[in-house]
Amino acid sequence: xxxxxxxxxxxxxxxxxxxxxxxxxxxxxxxxxxxxxxxxxxxxxxxxxxxxxxxxxxxxxxxxxxxxxxxxxxxxxxxxxxxxxxxxxxxxxxxxxxxxxxxxxxxxxxxxxxxxxxx
Amino acid sequence: xxxxxxxxxxxxxxxxxxxxxxxxxxxxxxxxxxxxxxxxxxxxxxxxxxxxxxxxxxxxxxxxxxxxxxxxxxxxxxxxxxxxxxxxxxxxxxxxxxxxxxxxxxxxxxxxxxxxxxx
DNA sequence: ATACAGTACCTTGCAACACATAGTACCGAA
DNA sequence: TTCGGTACTATGTGTTGCAAGGTACTGTAT
Numbered sequence: 269x270x271x272x273x274x275x276x277x278x279x280x281x282x283x284x285x286x287x288x289x290x291x292x293x294x295x296x297x298x299x300x301x302x303x304x305x306x307x308x309x310x311x312x313x314x315x316x317x318x319x320x321x322x323x324x325x326x327x328x329x330x331x332x333x334x335x336x337x338x339x340x341x342x343x344x345x346x347x348x349x350x351x352x353x354x355x356x357x358x359x360x361x362x363x364x365x366x367x368x369x370x371x372x373x374x375x376x377x378x379x380x381x382x383x384x385x386x387x
Numbered sequence: 388x389x390x391x392x393x394x395x396x397x398x399x400x401x402x403x404x405x406x407x408x409x410x411x412x413x414x415x416x417x418x419x420x421x422x423x424x425x426x427x428x429x430x431x432x433x434x435x436x437x438x439x440x441x442x443x444x445x446x447x448x449x450x451x452x453x454x455x456x457x458x459x460x461x462x463x464x465x466x467x468x469x470x471x472x473x474x475x476x477x478x479x480x481x482x483x484x485x486x487x488x489x490x491x492x493x494x495x496x497x498x499x500x501x502x503x504x505x506x
Numbered sequence: 507a508t509a510c511a512g513t514a515c516c517t518t519g520c521a522a523c524a525c526a527t528a529g530t531a532c533c534g535a536a
Numbered sequence: 537t538t539c540g541g542t543a544c545t546a547t548g549t550g551t552t553g554c555a556a557g558g559t560a561c562t563g564t565a566t
Contacts, residue, residue, distance in 0.1 A: 278454070279482070279485040279486070281550090282408045282411075282485075283408075283489050283493075284523095284524055284550095285407040285523095285524085285551065286408035286493050287493070287524065288404040288408070288523055288551095290405060290493060290497060292401075294497060297501045306544080307542085307543080316497075316500045317492065317495075317496050320524090323528095324523095324525055324526085348542040349533060350543080352543085362394060363397060363398070366394065370405055371405065373436065374406070377436050377437045378409060380434075381416055381417065381435045381437065382412070382413065382487065400522070403521090403553055407553065410552085424514085425514075426513085439553090440554080440555080441515080442516095442554065442555055442556070446517080446552085447552080464513085465562095465563095466512085467513040468514050468515080470513095470515095
């Protein structure tokens with residue numbers, strides 16, 4: 269493997285690492301706007317170029333549900349099995365607010381640290 | 388533990404998660420401006436409110452050195468043991484550039500996803 | 507020469523989450 | 537009954553920030 273390929277691979281891994289903690293914020297944010305089921309969420313993430321597969325999203329939704337941040341209801345579908353529609357709980361709303369503050373603080377630190385103003 | 392405390396604790400953990408991949412970018416960025424030794428780096432990170440301890444920084448620097456992104460030279464000090472001064476390698480400079488692009492992409496996605504313009 | 511405080515550096519194991527893989531189940535159409 | 541499409545579930549892996557515990561060097565005081 270050439271150095272360029274090693275660099276590309278390292279940058280791909282870095283991409284994954286940078287999504288930690290951020291993905292859940294985006295997912296909660298999408299659900300906070302309108303109750304959604306997984307396929308919707310995947311589409312909306314795709315629109316903002318956050319490419320996520322089912323194998324990543326389902327465990328994340330499970331964990332958020334287990335942590336009391338989400339709840340869901342089943343709804344029939346005309347095109348296949350019933351779907352799980354997710355909503356934020358009260359705790360989830362508060363947590364999302366905190367996540368956004370965490371994120372804003374981090375972005376501010378990074379901007380100062382790298383001396384770059386985000387356009 | 389009250390719910391508020393659980394929320395606080397969860398947000399602290401989230402803070403740690405969000406730093407993944409980002410901390411190394413900031414550290415490389417600081418070193419790219421001027422060769423530094425660990426204590427300098429900790430100070431500069433502190434200035435931008437990225438609080439990092441030695442137990443976090445030394446393993447990170449070790450890993451970056453092992454990955455060929457950093458190199459170092461020893462310099463005497465007038466106030467204690469000799470110090471390791473770090474510089475970026477050519478690969479490190481290229482990698483840092485890629486990290487910043489990764490970061491910019493992520494920030495853009497988050498802004499679109501959370502419908503919030505960073506001021 | 508020895509002891510000590512301050513400074514610098516090192517190593518290791520843990521926790522947590524993004525991800526990939528493999529799988530099951532339901533529904534409508536053929 | 538079979539099949540394609542859709543929806544969901546479970547689990548193990550890899551990676552990095554962090555905490556904890558440690559060693560070593562230097563200058564100062566005794």
